[in-house]
Amino acid sequence: MLSIGKILGLAVILFVVWQVFKFLETQKKIRESQSSGRGSDEQGTASVDMVECPDCGKWYQAANQSAHHCDEDAK
Numbered sequence: 890m891l892s893i894g895k896i897l898g899l900a901v902i903l904f905v906v907w908q909v910f911k912f913l914e915t916q917k918k919i920r921e922s923q924s925s926g927r928g929s930d931e932q933g934t935a936s937v938d939m940v941e942c943p944d945c946g947k948w949y950q951a952a953n954q955s956a957h958h959c960d961e962d963a964k
């Protein structure tokens with residue numbers, strides 16, 4: 890037997906699920922509009938951010954900056 894309390898509880902659960910779904914949809918739309926607005930080029934450079942060394946002119950990944958050693962010592 891369904892009591893009014895159970896029906897109200899079910900309605901609250903459905904309402905919460907609907908709100909969460911709506912929130913996720915909004916977040917997804919914001920993310921899509923941000924990525925499409927910046928263009929597809931940045932996605933390629935964001936993962937591998939290359940930096941030119943001002944001393945030796947060699948290109949290296951910005952994340953590996955500490956691993957870069959200039960060849961000027963060898964000259």
Ligand SMILES: [Zn+2]
Nearest residue numbers: 942944945959
């Ligand atoms: Zn260098």
